[in-house]
Amino acid sequence: xxLLFILSVLFTATFATVDDVAVxxxxxxILAKDQVPDGENLKNVVVHSKLPNELKADAxxxxxxxxxxxxxxxxxxIKPQQVFLRFVAQDGEDVxxxxxxxxNGNYVYDTILRTASKSFRNLxxxxxxxLLVGDVTxxxxxxxxxxxxxxxxxxxxxxxxKSQQVRYxxxxxxxxxxxxxxxxxxxxxxxxxxxxxxxxxxxxIGLWLQIGINFQNAPASPWVPxxxxxLAGIFGLYFLFWVQFNMFExxxxxxxxxxxxxxxxxxxxxxxxxxKEKSE
Amino acid sequence: MRWLPVLLLAVSxxxxxxxxxxxxVLGESVAVKDTHSNFLNSVKERGHELTVRAADxxxxxxxxxxxxxxxxxxxxxPGVQVFGGSLSPNEISKFVDAGGNVxxxxxxxxxxxxxxxxxxxxxxxxxxGTSVIDHHNYDKTLDSGDHTTIVVSKxxxxxxxxxxxxxxxxxxxxxxxxxxxxxxxxxxxLNIVKASGTAYSxxxxxxxxxNPALAGSRMLLxxxxxxxxxxxxxxxxxxxxxxxxFFAAKTNSANPSVKPGPSGNGELAAAIVQxxxxxxxxxxxxxxxxxxxxxxxxxxxxYFITEDVVYTIEIEELKNGKWVPFQGKDVQLxxxxxxxxxxxxxxxxxxxxxxAFKLPDVLGVFKFLVDYRRVGYTHLYDxxxxxxxxxxxxxxxxxxxxxxxxxxxxxxMMAGLVLFSIVYLYHKDSPVKGVKVLDSEKKKN
Numbered sequence: 001x002x003l004l005f006i007l008s009v010l011f012t013a014t015f016a017t018v019d020d021v022a023v024x025x026x027x028x029x030i031l032a033k034d035q036v037p038d039g040e041n042l043k044n045v046v047v048h049s050k051l052p053n054e055l056k057a058d059a060x061x062x063x064x065x066x067x068x069x070x071x072x073x074x075x076x077x078i079k080p081q082q083v084f085l086r087f088v089a090q091d092g093e094d095v096x097x098x099x100x101x102x103x104n105g106n107y108v109y110d111t112i113l114r115t116a117s118k119s120f121r122n123l124x125x126x127x128x129x130x131l132l133v134g135d136v137t138x139x140x141x142x143x144x145x146x147x148x149x150x151x152x153x154x155x156x157x158x159x160x161x162k163s164q165q166v167r168y169x170x171x172x173x174x175x176x177x178x179x180x181x182x183x184x185x186x187x188x189x190x191x192x193x194x195x196x197x198x199x200x201x202x203x204x205i206g207l208w209l210q211i212g213i214n215f216q217n218a219p220a221s222p223w224v225p226x227x228x229x230x231l232a233g234i235f236g237l238y239f240l241f242w243v244q245f246n247m248f249e250x251x252x253x254x255x256x257x258x259x260x261x262x263x264x265x266x267x268x269x270x271x272x273x274x275x276k277e278k279s280e
Numbered sequence: 281m282r283w284l285p286v287l288l289l290a291v292s293x294x295x296x297x298x299x300x301x302x303x304x305v306l307g308e309s310v311a312v313k314d315t316h317s318n319f320l321n322s323v324k325e326r327g328h329e330l331t332v333r334a335a336d337x338x339x340x341x342x343x344x345x346x347x348x349x350x351x352x353x354x355x356x357x358p359g360v361q362v363f364g365g366s367l368s369p370n371e372i373s374k375f376v377d378a379g380g381n382v383x384x385x386x387x388x389x390x391x392x393x394x395x396x397x398x399x400x401x402x403x404x405x406x407x408x409g410t411s412v413i414d415h416h417n418y419d420k421t422l423d424s425g426d427h428t429t430i431v432v433s434k435x436x437x438x439x440x441x442x443x444x445x446x447x448x449x450x451x452x453x454x455x456x457x458x459x460x461x462x463x464x465x466x467x468x469x470l471n472i473v474k475a476s477g478t479a480y481s482x483x484x485x486x487x488x489x490x491n492p493a494l495a496g497s498r499m500l501l502x503x504x505x506x507x508x509x510x511x512x513x514x515x516x517x518x519x520x521x522x523x524x525x526f527f528a529a530k531t532n533s534a535n536p537s538v539k540p541g542p543s544g545n546g547e548l549a550a551a552i553v554q555x556x557x558x559x560x561x562x563x564x565x566x567x568x569x570x571x572x573x574x575x576x577x578x579x580x581x582x583y584f585i586t587e588d589v590v591y592t593i594e595i596e597e598l599k600n601g602k603w604v605p606f607q608g609k610d611v612q613l614x615x616x617x618x619x620x621x622x623x624x625x626x627x628x629x630x631x632x633x634x635x636a637f638k639l640p641d642v643l644g645v646f647k648f649l650v651d652y653r654r655v656g657y658t659h660l661y662d663x664x665x666x667x668x669x670x671x672x673x674x675x676x677x678x679x680x681x682x683x684x685x686x687x688x689x690x691x692x693m694m695a696g697l698v699l700f701s702i703v704y705l706y707h708k709d710s711p712v713k714g715v716k717v718l719d720s721e722k723k724k725n
Binding site: 086088095096130134138143164170172178179196197213215216218232 | 413414415416425426427465467468477478480482486487488489490491492495496497498534586610612614620621622623624625638640641653654655680681682683684685686687688689691692694695696697698699700701702703705706707708710
């Protein structure tokens with residue numbers, strides 16, 4: 001047996017050097033799990049042409065490729081060193097599978113795609129399939145894209161942890177989404193409500209004038225204007241606090257203003273009660 | 281004799297200023313000096329200091345007193361089984377950790393030492409005795425009959441001018457040696473030269489390639505790596521790739537689409553060795569500044585949210601031994617608080633890269649982060665930390681139109697109080713005639 005092997009090596013090494021290789025009986029097809037390959041489910045492809053339709057397969061189906069490799073001169077079957085199927089994915093990644101010959105010297109690739117997908121390194125989708133044939137004894141090595149296949153193969157999602165990711169390309173730009181300010185009512189509505197809010201004061205003054213206000217109780221005391229100017233001043237200070245002063249400035253002024261207003265108020269009340277006592 | 285120390289100091293400074301790197305070259309024997317003289321001389325001509333030794337020389341050492349005594353290590357000895365002296369794959373890893381750069385050239389007679397070294401750095405050479413075989417692209421003149429001397433076309437090179445030079449002008453190169461593959465978890469691997477799709481790695485004397493470990497363009501002929509400390513490693517499957525014979529050879533590919541001509545090995549080897557020795561593709565940060573738009577200096581304390589800021593970074597690139605302004609246009613700035621809130625591309629104005637943007641309306645401790653990683657360049661990483669604080673209560677918008685009803689009601693109430701106090705204190709009811717005064721009122725009065 002060993003002798004036979006060595007002889008065959010010697011045979012190919014010595015006699016095939018001058019010859020070209022030819023692919024004959026090339027058939028390709030997608031078969032179900034238990035389907036027997038026959039003339040109906042396989043398609044013949046003429047050498048160096050391409051299967052017109054794309055093959056479609058899922059992981060449970062078999063890819064079946066069979067062909068013979070013969071010398072052009074005498075049609076003798078040969079067994080070159082390199083008989084591969086090469087699948088090229090769309091991103092250029094490729095997978096190479098070895099085609100083995102059977103006992104009759106015919107080359108047959110017949111594997112369930114789920115089994116074959118182990119060497120596909122998570123590739124799936126559309127592939128171009130090429131037949132590669134080469135040997136030191138072959139003058140015309142073959143690299144023939146004979147069909148396209150759309151194979152949905154099982155893939156495992158294996159994410160790289162963020163700390164191990166190495167990204168060489170520029171990333172997408174990020175613009176910060178600023179919080180949108182709340183929608184505000186129109187100027188007409190705010191002005192209308194400003195007027196409505198001011199109206200009670202106007203109504204108050206109007207009603208007072210209607211019932212007829214007088215100041216006959218006012219005592220003739222210098223504290224009276226001081227008190228009211230002081231009170232108005234406190235509110236004026238409050239307005240300034242809103243517009244420009246800080247808390248400490250406001251308290252400083254308030255301590256002076258408040259003191260005088262307090263004393264003046266006290267005097268006004270005293271004057272009022274004295275007038276009342278006198279009138280009784 | 282007083283000036284002697286000064287003179288010595290001046291000499292030592294002068295020695296340091298010339299960028300003479302010390303390189304340890306290991307060959308299978310010292311004869312590598314002759315077989316690879318063109319390659320080694322091209323390195324020497326750039327002013328570097330070469331020490332050529334046999335890989336099993338018992339005096340070999342990379343460190344002296346814990347300090348590396350070489351900047352670079354070239355191993356052109358594929359067959360070495362065990363390194364001599366204190367050298368070992370482990371020691372070479374330490375050398376890389378210390379910033380040393382390593383060039384390894386293997387061959388089909390690859391020994392355990394190099395295979396182990398490759399595994400240490402995330403690559404795997406195929407086994408000894410195997411060769412890269414390509415029946416479609418072998419060299420008809422140089423090949424000895426087993427189709428292992430292969431012609432590599434420029435589309436198999438990595439798309440990075442810094443590593444492989446101007447590949448568009450490069451002539452096909454010749455390769456003869458062992459295949460290489462990056463480890464599955466090696467995310468830093470660079471496929472400097474891929475094998476062609478028709479190539480595979482197997483024993484060239486076997487009758488049938490039944491189960492090649494490596495096949496197709498997944499296999500590498502030359503692989504590279506820039507480690508996280510920016511040390512560079514290149515692993516070539518072929519020591520002949522660097523040899524005088526291949527430098528001078530003319531290619532004659534079996535593939536009719538590749539025209540015959542002088543080989544590009546010399547140019548490609550020169551580009552790769554310049555990259556591995558960090559003579560090309562080295563970046564550094566010269567200065568970084570950031571400030572509010574319209575100002576010149578960063579704020580004394582913190583930035584406030586939604587302020588407009590300007591960030592400027594000056595980057596320099598090492599070109600022909602000189603630091604020149606970096607011209608890259610794809611450097612990005614991130615403003616990061618755990619995750620990036622803003623990412624903008626910096627505008628390059630002769631090495632001065634600027635970005636202006638509005639700070640996000642989120643408070644916290646942020647970083648101005650430039651993380652520039654491109655194939656062939658050293659990894660540029662710069663972080664500037666700043667705090668972004670919320671507005672003072674006085675910094676918000678005042679006198680909002682839609683708040684006028686609130687202002688009006690407060691002030692009308694105050695005015696009302698002033699008026700009411702006057703009316704309440706001084707108003708005197710005039711008794712209305714005909715109105716019966718209540719008993720209770722009478723008693724009160």
